[in-house]
Amino acid sequence: MLIDRVVVGALQSNSYIVFDQEFGEGLVIDAGEEPQKIIHRIEEKGIRVEGIYVTHCHFDHILAVRELKEALGCKFYIHRADEEVLKRSVEDAELYLGLSSFDPPKPDGYIDDGDEIRIGRNILKVLHTPGHTPGSVSYVFDGGVFTGDTLFAGSIGRTDMFGGDIKLLVKSVVEKLFKLPDQYVIYPGHGPTSTIGVEKKFNPYVGVDGILKNRFP
Numbered sequence: 012m013l014i015d016r017v018v019v020g021a022l023q024s025n026s027y028i029v030f031d032q033e034f035g036e037g038l039v040i041d042a043g044e045e046p047q048k049i050i051h052r053i054e055e056k057g058i059r060v061e062g063i064y065v066t067h068c069h070f071d072h073i074l075a076v077r078e079l080k081e082a083l084g085c086k087f088y089i090h091r092a093d094e095e096v097l098k099r100s101v102e103d104a105e106l107y108l109g110l111s112s113f114d115p116p117k118p119d120g121y122i123d124d125g126d127e128i129r130i131g132r133n134i135l136k137v138l139h140t141p142g143h144t145p146g147s148v149s150y151v152f153d154g155g156v157f158t159g160d161t162l163f164a165g166s167i168g169r170t171d172m173f174g175g176d177i178k179l180l181v182k183s184v185v186e187k188l189f190k191l192p193d194q195y196v197i198y199p200g201h202g203p204t205s206t207i208g209v210e211k212k213f214n215p216y217v218g219v220d221g222i223l224k225n226r227f228p
């Protein structure tokens with residue numbers, strides 16, 4: 012399985028194209044902005060894209076979804092608990108980017124904890140990791156995990172927006188993500204990659220000496 016990271020938009024969001032070249036198929040995880048840039052990268056690879064799976068429904072992860080759907084004829088999947096976040100993305104897009112005409116796309120389907128998504132010979136497993144938003148999910152595969160805005164290299168996602176919950180976020184990281192093997196690579200929603208092992212040790216919020224690690228029972 013191959014992973015191509017496309018950095019897009021004002022908030023430098025990561026959009027990932029995850030694909031199996033031999034099978035000629037793949038999917039997109041998060042599509043924040045700059046649809047043409049993402050579409051171009053997909054066309055270069057000559058793969059079929061079945062769906063756009065988002066880690067959560069903040070505007071900086073979904074603004075390009077409509078254009079991608081139209082260009083690629085693919086479907087859009089979210090976790091049901093982010094339905095309200097999706098609706099509110101209209102206000103956030105206006106507040107943060109001054110976009111007054113954003114019309115969020117309707118999901119074509121829902122993903123839930125434990126679901127398995129096939130890409131050629133590979134499987135992505137859905138892990139519900141709420142906290143940054145109620146419907147935040149991570150996508151786990153053999154060797155790594157897409158963590159969205161739940162866990163970054165050296166940081167964690169903010170929880171001051173609608174539906175954010177710091178206790179839940181810490182619980183998701185400590186009890187779910189940190190249970191994955193240390194060598195697993197983290198592919199976050201913004202910024203560079205890291206590994207589970209490095210974040211467990213050094214993350215200043217949720218690592219062994221992290222300021223939040225033991226604050227919530």
Ligand SMILES: [Zn+2]
Binds near residue numbers: 143
């Ligand atoms: Zn977010």
Ligand SMILES: [Zn+2]
Binds near residue numbers: 022072
């Ligand atoms: Zn984000």
